[in-house]
Amino acid sequence: MNAHLEQLSPQPLWRHFRTLCNTPRPSGHEAALVARLEEWAEARGLAHDRDAFGNLRLRKAATPGHERSPGVILQGHLDMVAQANADHPHDFTRDPIATYVADGWLHARDTTLGADNGLGVAATLALLEDETLVHGPLEALFTLEEESGMGGALNLAEDWLEGRVLLNLDSEDRGQVFIGCAGGADVVVEAQLPTAALADDEVALRLSLTGLVGGHSGIDIHKGRGNANRLLVRVLRSLEPFDARLIDYRGGTLRNALPREAFATLALPADEREHARERVAALEAELRAELAGVDEGLSLALESQDARPAEALTAHASRMLIGALHVAPCGVERMSSELPGVVETSNNLGVVSLEGGRFRLGALVRSLRDSATLDLADRFRALFELIGARTRVENAYPGWTPAPESALLARFRRLHQAHLGSDPEVLVIHAGLECGILGGKYPHLEMISFGPLIRGAHSPDERVELASVEEFWGLLRGLIEDLAQ
Incomplete structure (x- = not known):
């Protein structure tokens, strides 16, 4: 199902998003997806493990010669909000998400799309399989039950993650970067x-x-x-x-x-x-x-x-x-x-x-x-x-306290200008990104959050602008290579 997704660009990202659409993953029902990602990691020779709560980590060694670059954690959540129109029967624990493209946007038919946070997860998987990418040590952290109460982040193992930089890929506006968020x-x-x-x-x-x-x-x-x-x-x-x-x-x-x-x-x-x-x-x-x-x-x-x-x-x-x-x-x-x-x-x-x-x-x-x-x-x-x-x-x-003078933010702003020709808006969001919780457990982390343009999240009107996904992919890939230098 959703074969048309593999015709979109960037193709590796959309191929993985197709897998996410075809694998039911409402909060509390991520086990099938976790197992599928572990099989994928095993086939590619990527190290993988879980903490006691079930959060999944995949690891990829640095490109030779870049072992001393700062370790980067690519972070997103596997679950999605389960919302359907009242006249549309849909079992989110069994049925795949049916998608279609209209006027440059990807939609779902009468349900949430799962672009929140499926596109961040798909982008991470595409980076991990990109053999042309120059990078330092990479960790992919996929948390569980974010939408139903931040369960994965709240129960994340301490002294587990190794990276020094965390890129949260769970934001929903192009041309923006988030450096703080509300607690709840x-x-x-x-x-x-x-x-x-x-x-x-x-x-x-x-x-x-x-x-x-x-x-x-x-x-x-x-x-x-x-x-x-x-x-x-x-x-x-x-x-x-x-x-x-x-x-x-x-x-x-x-x-x-x-x-x-x-x-x-x-x-x-x-x-x-x-x-x-x-x-x-x-x-x-x-x-x-x-x-x-x-x-x-x-x-x-x-x-x-x-x-x-x-x-x-x-x-x-x-x-x-x-x-x-x-x-x-x-x-x-x-x-x-x-x-x-x-x-x-x-x-x-x-x-x-x-x-x-x-x-x-x-x-x-x-x-x-x-x-x-x-x-x-x-x-x-x-x-x-x-x-x-x-x-x-x-x-x-807890909330995520902004750090407007961070070196990571300065690097991102420079790259945004180089790739897209404009300065990003630097914002604090009134939503519960996992960064506040992760920062409490790993206070040494430098963090920012960014993503493609998503509208209608948490409702059946959820949609993502295709052009913004290409921009997001190019910016993310460029940032990983820049951090490796």
């Missing part, structure tokens, strides 16, 4: 809420909010796009005067993706059904007007449900839960005062569910300041304790 933490809220039987005069209705763009919860958090959980809770709040009670709820699929869809089942008095439908129709118009020019596809629907559930949350529990979700932090919390235009602190209400009275929320807090990450997480705890919920903070990881 997962916030998980759980509660068992009281339920009561439906009254004889109550009916069940299905409320759905669909059609949002979605996107990356760090890179796209400031763009004004809709968050399906935030918006559907707003609709639920507006239906409380009709004595609506929540039966169940499902919104979002990943804590690091802006939720595109959310669904709820409600119980309300039968004689309020038409009033509720009128209110939902009015809210659809209001929300579409608010999101005009940013997120044009929003659709709201309230439909009758044939099946009649036995129970819904009690009226008090339903009001308390909807109220807590309504005031929960969501979106940009603060912009940086030191880095103009950069988000300092944010939160994404990523995954919300309710079934049989059991409530669960998965959010992702990010900040350039570790203290602000912990404070915003504590605000969740304080808020949801008011409704008797338990809150825990997991997978906290």
Whole structure:
């Protein structure tokens, strides 16, 4: 499948990306790909090993005469975000990603593409097999479970890596190089809420909010796009005067993706059904007007449900839960005062569910300041304790402190000018690159992050510009040879 990829340039890179597209690799299901890469390394005579968590390292000795050059670590993650359009059945643990080219961009059909971070991995593999490349000692570090909580980086073995320079290939803008990133933490809220039987005069209705763009919860958090959980809770709040009670709820699929869809089942008095439908129709118009020019596809629907559930949350529990979700932090919390235009602190209400009275929320807090990450997480705890919920903070990881005077950055800027005729933008990103965690374990490393132009990451709109991949490949290859001198 995806044979057309091998017709693209640079061919070695796209050949490896084809392998990644054809090998299912959602977070937590990277084993088949790891085994395939080990077989590939074995066939090429490359040293390979794993740490206790399963992170994979491949090694290639320096070109003769360049053994004393600084060791370079090429780093990326093997997993991809698993997102598909609601009307497109796709099993990310079994089905390959179907790709196509349109107007100079590579897309996937109704799913995420996996360019994040498959192109960084593919470029690394292509470099390792390039016998014309002059290089010092090379290490390829492929981490696991980055998209689901930075698990590979957090559990990376210490005193394992040997290189002095680390090139993170997990950025998504041409003409830019990143030297710092936000830290973050997962916030998980759980509660068992009281339920009561439906009254004889109550009916069940299905409320759905669909059609949002979605996107990356760090890179796209400031763009004004809709968050399906935030918006559907707003609709639920507006239906409380009709004595609506929540039966169940499902919104979002990943804590690091802006939720595109959310669904709820409600119980309300039968004689309020038409009033509720009128209110939902009015809210659809209001929300579409608010999101005009940013997120044009929003659709709201309230439909009758044939099946009649036995129970819904009690009226008090339903009001308390909807109220807590309504005031929960969501979106940009603060912009940086030191880095103009950069988000300092944010939160994404990523995954919300309710079934049989059991409530669960998965959010992702990010900040350039570790203290602000912990404070915003504590605000969740304080808020949801008011409704008797338990809150825990997991997978906290530090930010990456910028080093604008590093020799590696100066070298990259010189090469960027030579190869592309322009100076790169030097930036700090409001997303969780693994560099912060890796730098904590290996503080001697000089690091930068760069990559091709990817848009729509973490959503089925994910795509990569083909011309930018050629630029990225030439720049990466040139940097490896320059570091060998």
